[in-house]
Amino acid sequence: MTRPFWILVGLLSHWKRHRMQLATLLVGLISATALWSGVQALNQQARNSYDRAAATFGGGNTAMLVGRNSPAFPQQLFVDLRRANWPVSPVVEGRVLIGGRSFRLLGIEPLSLPAGAGSAPELGQADLQKFIAPPGQTLVAPETLADLKLSEGASPQMSGISLPPLAVQDSLAPGVLVVDIGVAQRSLKMPDQISRLLVGDMRSSKRPPLEQVTGNKLLLVEAGAPSDLERLTSSFHLNLTAFGLLSFVVGLFIVHSAIGLAFEQRLPMLRTMRACGVSARALTIVLITELVSLALLSGVIGLICGYVVAAFLLPDVAVSLRGLYGAQIPGHLSLQPSWWLSGLGMSVLGALLAAAAGLYRVYRLPVLAAAQPYAWQQAQHRWLMRQGAMAVAVAFVAAACLYFGDSLTSGFLVLAGMLLSAALVLPVLLGAVLSFGQRGTVQPVVKWFWADSRQQLPGLSLALMALLLALAVNVGVGTMVQSFSRTFTTWLDDRLAAEVYLNANNDAQAAEIVTWLRQRPEVEAILPAWRTDVTLDTLPVEVLGFADHATYRERWPLLESVPGVWDKVRAGKGLLVSEQLARRLKAGLGDHIVLPAVTGQWSVAIAGIYPDYGNPKGQIGIDIDALATHWPDIARTRFGLRVMPANVPELVGVMRAKFGLDTSRLLDQATLKAESTRIFNRTFSVTTALNAFTLGVAGVALLTSLLTLSNSRLPQLAPLWALGLTRRRLAAIELLKTMSVAFITALLALPLGLLVAWCLVAVVNVKAFGWRLPFHVFPAQLAQLLVIAMLAALLATCLPILRLMRLQPATLAKIFANER
8 A cells, every 4th residue: 555655646746846737637627527517407407397397296207198189178088087997187287377477277186186196195184175175275386486476375366366375385396386176277267178187006907998988089198208398498408418518528628638748747757667666557546546536626626616607507597498498497506416426427537538548558658668758749640640530530420410310419419520520630730731831931930930830739739629619619609699689580570560469368358358449540450369279299289370461461471382372371271380390290381281170170281381489389370260160169369459659658558557457468569579589688698608618618728738838848949049039039939829820720610610500500400499590691700709719819828928938048048958
């Protein structure tokens, strides 16, 4: 035990003499661990909320029976199944507005609720009586009680209906209200209707097959199936994970650079230890022990920083998930021990991966070869050839994934392969450019400038790769976001063509309001906007009704359409389908879709495909009269009003005062656009923050590489100083060299970033969300990022250049005395 201890002490003495290298190594591991663990904390927080939602009286943890062609089905099917000895329990579900906020209302029948169905065990005998007996109870999570801004025991009000008094139940998910099924059916206006049936233990007794009891009306969903939220949000979390992994890899570039240089500088020490009888195996084990210890220390600090990053980004992630998918995420972090352990594991694994090549060379390199200074950089040409061949191989794999792949994972593999191949080929391209510059000059100092830049390339290549990746991702994501912003603004103007949007409390009030509006001279048109929900191939789909009006004919955005599209829709011979639904159904113009209408199956041809950005559900548009004919029981409460813009504020104020409509029931176009734009901006604020973090880490990588190389550069600079070049001129040459390679890297990053943007728009977004965005190039943004990259390189170069300018002549003179 004594011998390994003294070997470790000897190795640690290197860090005492080279504290900047130690700081570089720790910063790399801390930043990599912080960004990765921060993203994973956000994902874990969201998934914990999904699990709580799934465990709320059913969900993915319990087998269910759902409607095959509609989101609700008759209550009589529940009665028939119970009489047939099926252990089922009814659930009614819908969305309600309370105080301007949307909540999920669940109605349950606790007496038939299967054991183990979510929160059922917590409804004890005493609580069961309070829940069922008048006035009943509304069960909510503590977070929901805070959102309602009510105290326990208060009765929430919604659309003139009073829910039972509130009671807190800790196990419930945020944003959920649980009441007795009868209360839910009255509140949601779903008399004798059920959303799903929870299925209990099927092993206890014999029963007839499901089809024999219900026909083809119900579908059995086995326990453990992914919940709707998990399916809808999986692409969002995969995007977050991809950015976290990219940040982790960029941080590891710093670690690899610092460890590689430390191994180079410790070669004389390693040679001495080998000559004293230390075996290669023992030396490698001690080096691994040293590395793991540093990784654990950095991991702990990185996890703390990751927690801070996650807490900073959590509000924006919560707003994004709630705005896009209706997912409710608590506003505070609550992390499990597995997050801490996985963060430490990633830190250790990352350190070992970054040092793997160096450890292998220490283990395999002969003693005499280890005595040669910088022996690992002498095979630069072979190294560039191997790296170039690897880049070509990775590019072929990415192309194969693009051609043959048909999933979101394959889309990310294309993106990852493209970035990795570009990073691998960067040193090859830089080496070619520098070699061309060297051959094109005969002036000694200039020729040395190009030759020395090539010699310095291996030490800077990883930092330049990090800069290339960070800048390319910033260009790609920035271009995608700007393209989306431009498209979203235009699309929003076309979709929200009406000046006022109305959603009455009920059909009777809607009829009264419409009668009153027809007498108002400032109202130019009243456009019904009725809708219903159906299920197509297990996909939730919203069916909209279009009035035959110029507003839709002139303003509704269409990607593809047949001639006379609106005439076909008006005649009931055609329908419009959203882009993402068309992709999921693999349907195009002219194909027929069979809609499960209340009056029976209705087959209609696709006459047009339109964009529907930001909507996780599929959408179909048909004529308003056809909607009323095939779904006669739909709620007829939604309308769009065409009003002269100058008269909108007065009309909205009068309607709110006369009919008691709050902001959730009556909105003007400007307010609705502002809210949609706010959700859009906050959705991408997380991506913007991660981009900024990644670019910052890349700048740190360049700084640390320059700092760690500064001492090793003295043997190359001392002869020039001895030949008469001043320290100031040497510093200027060093600055020009670094800025030159950084500028070349930034120029290469711009087309790579545009390629990343195309991949995000045409591949990843299509696989993740179902829509494809128009591709736009923004020269001003590219110029801005180029300037930012050069400023980052300049800042990273300043400290090493200042150190060189302040270097004492005696230090440079000692280089010749110490030359080996």
